[in-house]
Amino acid sequence: MPAKENLRPGGRSARVQASVHSAVRSLLKTMDRADVTIPLIAAEAGVTPSTIYRRWGELQELLADVAVERLRPDMLPIDTGSARGDLEVWTEQYCEEMSSGIGRDMMRDVLAAQDNANACKCDAFTREQIALIAERAHVRGEAFPDIDAVMDGVVAPIIYRILFGDQPSIERVRDLVTNVLAASPTRPRQPASAPISG
Amino acid sequence: MPAKENLRPGGRSARVQASVHSAVRSLLKTMDRADVTIPLIAAEAGVTPSTIYRRWGELQELLADVAVERLRPDMLPIDTGSARGDLEVWTEQYCEEMSSGIGRDMMRDVLAAQDNANACKCDAFTREQIALIAERAHVRGEAFPDIDAVMDGVVAPIIYRILFGDQPSIERVRDLVTNVLAASPTRPRQPASAPISG
DNA sequence: GCGCTAAAAGCAAATAATTTGCGTTAATGG
DNA sequence: CCATTAACGCAAATTATTTGCTTTTAGCGC
Numbered sequence: 029m030p031a032k033e034n035l036r037p038g039g040r041s042a043r044v045q046a047s048v049h050s051a052v053r054s055l056l057k058t059m060d061r062a063d064v065t066i067p068l069i070a071a072e073a074g075v076t077p078s079t080i081y082r083r084w085g086e087l088q089e090l091l092a093d094v095a096v097e098r099l100r101p102d103m104l105p106i107d108t109g110s111a112r113g114d115l116e117v118w119t120e121q122y123c124e125e126m127s128s129g130i131g132r133d134m135m136r137d138v139l140a141a142q143d144n145a146n147a148c149k150c151d152a153f154t155r156e157q158i159a160l161i162a163e164r165a166h167v168r169g170e171a172f173p174d175i176d177a178v179m180d181g182v183v184a185p186i187i188y189r190i191l192f193g194d195q196p197s198i199e200r201v202r203d204l205v206t207n208v209l210a211a212s213p214t215r216p217r218q219p220a221s222a223p224i225s226g
Numbered sequence: 227m228p229a230k231e232n233l234r235p236g237g238r239s240a241r242v243q244a245s246v247h248s249a250v251r252s253l254l255k256t257m258d259r260a261d262v263t264i265p266l267i268a269a270e271a272g273v274t275p276s277t278i279y280r281r282w283g284e285l286q287e288l289l290a291d292v293a294v295e296r297l298r299p300d301m302l303p304i305d306t307g308s309a310r311g312d313l314e315v316w317t318e319q320y321c322e323e324m325s326s327g328i329g330r331d332m333m334r335d336v337l338a339a340q341d342n343a344n345a346c347k348c349d350a351f352t353r354e355q356i357a358l359i360a361e362r363a364h365v366r367g368e369a370f371p372d373i374d375a376v377m378d379g380v381v382a383p384i385i386y387r388i389l390f391g392d393q394p395s396i397e398r399v400r401d402l403v404t405n406v407l408a409a410s411p412t413r414p415r416q417p418a419s420a421p422i423s424g
Numbered sequence: 425g426c427g428c429t430a431a432a433a434g435c436a437a438a439t440a441a442t443t444t445g446c447g448t449t450a451a452t453g454g
Numbered sequence: 455c456c457a458t459t460a461a462c463g464c465a466a467a468t469t470a471t472t473t474g475c476t477t478t479t480a481g482c483g484c
Binding site (some may be wrong): 041075082 | 431433435
């Protein structure tokens with residue numbers, strides 16, 4: 029159970045959490061993640077190791093906790109004037125960020141933790157960004173696919189490739205965007221009239 | 227650096243590796259993975275802990291090593307007589323296996339390791355299975371999409387959802403298969419849409 | 425504000441995991 | 455069969471983790 033923003037968000041507790049997070053970020057900048065230990069973080073943060081052990085349990089949870097904060101989008105998707113442009117630009121940026129060494133590491137930290145709440149959060153962040161683009165498209169009167177379609181057609185392939193070895197090229201990313209925009213123009217979810225049994 | 231099948235695959239070394247792997251599998255059956263430690267595995271396997279430390283470095287690598295073996299497909303994709311049937315049945319089975327508690331854990335172990343060679347292996351396993359289905363389709367004279375298209379359109383969405391919180395429903399899995407078969411009938415890579423009757 | 429309660433932090437001792445140096449075993453190659 | 459050396463076992467040294475207890479302080483009713 030990562031403490032995070034539950035239980036007693038007041039003064040000292042919050043200060044300790046901030047200090048620990050900051051220590052982790054700082055250490056990860058200068059050393060290999062394999063060499064980062066809880067006692068080291070504690071020293072850097074100016075707290076005792078047992079505080080970290082009691083709050084986060086193990087290094088993995090703490091790293092996931094820090095990573096998810098860094099994966100939180102810090103800006104609105106760029107408005108290019110068109111849905112296609114918005115999605116293309118956002119996707120390329122997202123892909124670049126995630127396939128960078130830091131992005132990969134953060135994603136791994138989030139997925140490696142026992143608690144998958146952080147992974148869900150990352151998914152939610154991404155959906156929110158896409159929802160913003162979709163909303164803008166709607167306001168403009170443009171067609172835009174379902175969020176799930178974008179997740180399946182664009183986000184999932186990018187993440188899969190990053191996690192399982194490949195680095196998606198920019199051309200492939202553009203293809204993914206093209207395909208998802210071509211496939212489901214505006215309808216919520218209606219795959220086809222198929223002979224559904226059961 | 228997981229030792230695995232490099233360097234001196236002979237008698238004793240191989241025996242130790244097998245014993246350690248078996249010990250890990252055995253322990254994971256009866257206890258929570260959070261409680262599995264290297265000294266415990268060593269005791270179960272009848273080796274000294276330092277042997278494990280020297281060969282695998284850390285628990286995470288050993289777990290990844292064991293997990294990738296369990297993720298290796300142990301049978302050919304079922305031949306249903308048609309490409310669609312083959313892909314549907316294989317996909318459903320794959321999805322079920324991966325979204326089970328054990329499948330999830332194994333995938334997490336593979337992704338959590340520093341060394342991403344194991345993750346690449348998993349990807350390769352999946353591609354091989356799909357290649358077999360594709361080949362059968364080819365022999366039958368049926369259209370079949372590019373392997374990459376299947377990875378992007380079917381495998382990636384399933385894995386993404388499993389990793390990031392959702393469990394894909396069987397209906398969605400069927401939709402994914404339907405869409406990928408409809409989209410790119412036989413050509414390597416052509417995002418165009420043509421009403422083709424197979 | 426003031427004190428009460430308990431959550432969270434600190435400290436230090438106890439326990440457990442990891443690393444390391446060195447001697448031994450046994451796979452590999454000639 | 456012998457030489458070479460990777461891999462193992464053992465045990466001591468180091469480092470990380472857990473835990474019992476004390477102290478600090480946030481949250482809350484008055």
